Amino acid sequence: MITPAFDLTQDPDSLIISIRVPYTRTSEFDLYIDGTEFKFYAKPYFLRLNLPGRIVEDGREKAKFDIDQGLFTIHVPKQTPGENFEGLKMLTSLLVPKGSRSAGPLVEDMSRGSEEVGDGEEFDEEFDWQVEQELYRESSEEELRALQKYGFGNQRCGVFARLQEELSDVIDLKNPEGTSVAERRQHRLEAETAAFSADHYLADLFEDDEIKGILKFKPWWAKLRPSTENEAKYDVSFSSEEKEQLRKFTNRSYLLDKTSRHQAWCSLLDILLAYVYDVRLTEGEHSVESPWTIRKLSGTLCWLETYGSLQEVLVSFGRRVLCYPLHRHFALVSAAIQDATKILQAGKACVLKCLLDVHKVFRENDPAYILNDLYITDYCIWIQRVKSKKVPALAAALEKATLNKSDLNLELKELEEAATMVVEEEAQGSSERTSASQRDSSSSEEWDSDDCTEAVEEGNGGGGKASKDSPPQPHSTSSIVPIPHKSSSLLFSEESRNTDAPSSAQEEERTQLIQELGERVAEELRISPEPSSAAAAGGGTSGNHNVGTPLDVNPCRNPLVIVQTEEEVESKEGDSTS
Structure with a gap:
């Protein structure tokens, strides 16, 4: 707190207190009047006076403020009109707190006091919590010029x-x-x-x-x-x-x-x-x-x-x-x-x-x-x-x-510029990570699609278009018997022309043999479906390598092998007789 510069004058009915408080808020100040005690507060200034006479607060007090000089002028009524307050020019003595006018002992035994005063005990004398005040001193012109x-x-x-x-x-x-x-x-x-x-x-x-x-x-x-x-x-x-x-x-x-x-x-x-x-x-x-x-x-x-x-x-x-x-x-x-x-x-x-x-x-x-x-x-x-x-x-x-x-x-x-480069690099890295993840997902989808296609082709028994990775496997040569390019009837006709005219008994035997041969061929040979129906069933095309010929050869022994010429039969009979 700052002790402001002040001055006191009086007239027969009131005490006039002039307080200089520059750079303060004039809208906020407090006054306290109680007998011989007067207090004034306007941040950051505080003034406490111990007066030689008694003053009262009865509604007749008034105050005004000069904003140019920063000066408060306060009129406070005297309790006893006409009373003369002595010592108003003794400003230092007026600043002494109430109850501090009597002098204490010049010498005090501190050791004795420390033994008598213990924890939790109170002092015999009432402690004075009053704020210390010093009389304000105006700066000289020379000091102000140096500032x-x-x-x-x-x-x-x-x-x-x-x-x-x-x-x-x-x-x-x-x-x-x-x-x-x-x-x-x-x-x-x-x-x-x-x-x-x-x-x-x-x-x-x-x-x-x-x-x-x-x-x-x-x-x-x-x-x-x-x-x-x-x-x-x-x-x-x-x-x-x-x-x-x-x-x-x-x-x-x-x-x-x-x-x-x-x-x-x-x-x-x-x-x-x-x-x-x-x-x-x-x-x-x-x-x-x-x-x-x-x-x-x-x-x-x-x-x-x-x-x-x-x-x-x-x-x-x-x-x-x-x-x-x-x-x-x-x-x-x-x-x-x-x-x-x-x-x-x-x-x-x-x-x-x-x-x-x-x-x-x-x-x-x-x-x-x-x-x-x-x-x-x-x-x-x-x-x-x-x-x-x-x-x-x-x-x-x-x-x-x-x-x-x-x-x-x-x-x-x-x-x-540095922040922009960082942002662009982060954006570029983010886009690259996004594209990489997209490529990974698309490749995984392609692999899944290929696996499904191969599974379907295997389930269809090799039907459909042949895969490059799995070309059609050829049939085992042991199960294939070559089919003569000429029909059996033509073969027999050529053989008959090379021999003499057969007898009637031979003719019957030959006819019977041909019938038996036809029945056995009918039993041993399997007729395959048409290529179009086979392609439709297998899901493939007409140019498929796996499409069979109209006569699929059964793995069993080909009955046409038993066809023999008459000379071979006679030579075999002769061998058996001998």
């Missing part, structure tokens, strides 16, 4: 010297009072490089469904209608809350040199870029993360940075968008630049409305309200007094400016 400048127009210094507890929650710069402008930029670039995540960037680059939805959103400045007034191009209206906030601002004049004015315009653009990014990201409804997002994306608010050109602003904003927020895509950087251009083209009224929205976001956040006192409040007052042609001129310069990925010095092109 680094920051804030609107680089006109502030020494602010964070008294706000050490809030420092880390507001800005990323560790020692703003002793860090030069060049050192701030160097520290900022190093922090951005360390915070950049290639995996996060590539994930948003290749999985950009949410990014596309954010880019399709149309913010309120994209819906502005042309105005009939000559002063502005678009009709910008303010809500009752915004008008009330404008009435609370104190009219100030700012004496800025040329360099400070140029830096003020650059910082204004930096703040606008961070604001439009948050509006697009939240679709026009600020969230609890909005104070963090706006100040984090703005180098002006987060690092107390000062810029010398528009290109420096764009590069800083682009780097911070790709390093810190949830969605890190270069298309969001381009969209924010276009949004800021439209706002500037709409005139200073549109810029003022954006600044009032930022002021409200920071006003409702505990640590970020300090940035209102350093930057936003001054910008809200200053933008109303600038010439109207300055804002469109900045818009024209921003519209001509270009920002490429190579300008950010984050090696984005190399990352994207």
Whole structure:
């Protein structure tokens, strides 16, 4: 806690307490009045006074705040009107907590006390839990001149010297009072490089469904209608809350040199870029993360940075968008630049409305309200007094400016090329694996089809078309007996012509022999079916090698072998007789 600078005066009926609390939230402060004790709290300031007289809280107390000087003036009624409070100028004694005016013993026996006090025992004296306070000392002009400048127009210094507890929650710069402008930029670039995540960037680059939805959103400045007034191009209206906030601002004049004015315009653009990014990201409804997002994306608010050109602003904003927020895509950087251009083209009224929205976001956040006192409040007052042609001129310069990925010095092109090669290799490997699996499945289907065909051919007894792998096997020569080319009747007729005319007895015997031979042939020979029917039964074609001749020879002995000539019969009979 910080003990603020204070002063006490009195009149016959009341005690007047003046407390200087710059850079505090005036909407939230607490007062405690109880007899001779007075307490005041407005984060980060705390004041406790032990008064020489009694005061009361009966509804007559009143307070006012001077925002320019950061001064609270509180009137508290005296319990006894007309009473004179002595020692109001003894500020150090007024800070002493109640009950601490009596001095304790100068020498204390610590060994004796340690023996008497054991675990679980209480001290004889009541422990004083009051917060220690030190009288605030204003810095001299020489000390202030030695400190680094920051804030609107680089006109502030020494602010964070008294706000050490809030420092880390507001800005990323560790020692703003002793860090030069060049050192701030160097520290900022190093922090951005360390915070950049290639995996996060590539994930948003290749999985950009949410990014596309954010880019399709149309913010309120994209819906502005042309105005009939000559002063502005678009009709910008303010809500009752915004008008009330404008009435609370104190009219100030700012004496800025040329360099400070140029830096003020650059910082204004930096703040606008961070604001439009948050509006697009939240679709026009600020969230609890909005104070963090706006100040984090703005180098002006987060690092107390000062810029010398528009290109420096764009590069800083682009780097911070790709390093810190949830969605890190270069298309969001381009969209924010276009949004800021439209706002500037709409005139200073549109810029003022954006600044009032930022002021409200920071006003409702505990640590970020300090940035209102350093930057936003001054910008809200200053933008109303600038010439109207300055804002469109900045818009024209921003519209001509270009920002490429190579300008950010984050090696984005190399990352994207490497990631694209990896994706293509994975896609190619996946397609090769798919085609290989398809070939394996088709070959297995062909093998299954061939196996089925062979099984069918074997089941049909060799019918059908002959397979190249299994040509038809020839019949065994032992089961085949050659059939004479001439019929038996012709054979007998030729034999009869070579012999003499037979007798009648021989003729009967020959006829009987022929009949017996015919019967035996009929019994021994099998008539095969026609080739067409055989082909139909076997599932083959007429040119099949397995189709038999009209007379299939039975494996049994051929009866035609017994046919003998008459001379052979006689010679056999003679041999048997002899």
